[in-house]
Amino acid sequence: MAHFLTVGTYDGFILGYDLEENKHVIGYKSHQGCIKSIHASQNIACTTGTDESARVYDLEIRREIGELKAHEGYVTACAVQGRSYVITGGEDGKICIWRYSDLELTKTINTASPISCMALHKTGKILLTAHRRTETKKPFINVWDLTRATSAAAMPLELNVQQLEWCGSGKAFAILPEDGLNVQIVNADDFSCESYTRMQADKITAICYSDDTLLMGDAKGQLTAQRVGEDPIILRPPGEPGRIKSIAVTPTGIIAIAFPSGPIEVYRADSDEVQKFNPDIRITCIAMTSPKIAKKQKRGKRSKKNKDIDEKSTKAPAVTEGGRSVFEEFKAQKNKKVKKEGKIKKKKKSVVDEVAPTEGDGEKIKKKKKKSVVDEVTTTEAGAVPEKSITDDNTEKKKKKKKKNQATPVVEKENVTVLPVKKKKKNKVKN
Secondary structure, eight states, rough: OOOEEEEEETTTTEEEEETTTTTEEEEEEOOOEEEEEEETTTTTEEEEEEOOOOEEEETTEEEEEEEOOSSOOOOEEEETTTTTEEEEEEEOOOEEETTTTTTTEEEEEEOOSSSSEEOOTTTTEEEEEEOOOOOOOOOOEEEEETTTTTTEEEEOHHHHHHHHEEOOSSSSSEEEETTTSSSEEEETTOOOOEEEEOOTTTEEEEEETTEEEEEEEETSEEEEOOOSSSEEEEOOOOOOOOOOOOOEOOTTOEEEEEEETSSSEEEEESSSEEEEEOSSOOEEEEEEEEOOOOOOOTOOOOOOHHHHHHHHHHHSSOBTSSSSHHHHHHHHHHHHHHHHHHHHHHHHHHHHHTSSOOOOHHHHHHHHHHHHHHHHOOOTTTTTTOOOHHHHHHHHHHHHHHHHEEEEEOOOSSOOOOOOTTTTHHSSOOO
């Protein structure tokens, strides 16, 4: 699993580092102004800037996939919920929700108060937004129910907020004010809080949660870990290069801290070595994620279990009660259906052929009958019947079959000469 570090700068450049390969893999100018915020989740990162736009990146392919434009003024905050949606907030007081699949704007919430920062709950259903002081309103924090796109609660404040962070369990959130002198951890159920105060010399400049432990970086470069009701633990002593600008954490215990002048330090829980990068550029924010790159499966290679299952299925096919395989039984039933359909079609044809002919067809049949009757019966004497050959018998049988298939026409007595045809059956032919 490769861990990826994304960096935003004052000059609008976005930088990317592969921590396993220990090299710089992304670097180009994505914004025309300063990058104000950055957030990453499940291979997706988003940056906002002073150029009134936000950019979305796919860290798996290491490429920018789109630009979001809906704000008037600086876009100051963003949040990413995996590959579901992206949220942006700006100085115009708008909260914009974008669908990730096509980067289409699906919802806009107008708050009429400039937004300084935001934090998205791990469930993706609750959003915290911090609003700056205006001429008519004091600063406050709003809790949004994203399932209904409505405000669930509001928390009034005395100072503007610089940063908001949810804890890992989602039961509390931390507030970093602009002066950095009083960091508060607020219980999400009843809004009860616990405060941690500092002096101006060592004021808090950046915060981030690692599970339920709050990491705080100060102006002297010291990094401390604080849990509610416990004493703080110093993870990095104060020293050069000074003030900590931003902190990022992964679930696997990797901590990255960035300094305004450019240096970046990466700490791992399973190692005492410190991984360092120095892009030599002014940094504003960082984010870290653990992309999972799907590997393509090679064709033709199967596990032994699958092979055994395939061999059993070919060696012992399913057998029905009659002793035939399922395929043979299905084929036999299909043939029976075809035969039945064939019989039905033949019956339909015989019915069609038995339809009574029209008047024109009747006249033609009359003429044929007259000719056949005159040709068949030739008498030299009254009542004498000529001898018949084998060929004549065959022709008569064929004619009888045709007569059965054809409809019998209505014959007028005036136009037909009656001949003694019935006597043919009674009289015996003498050789």
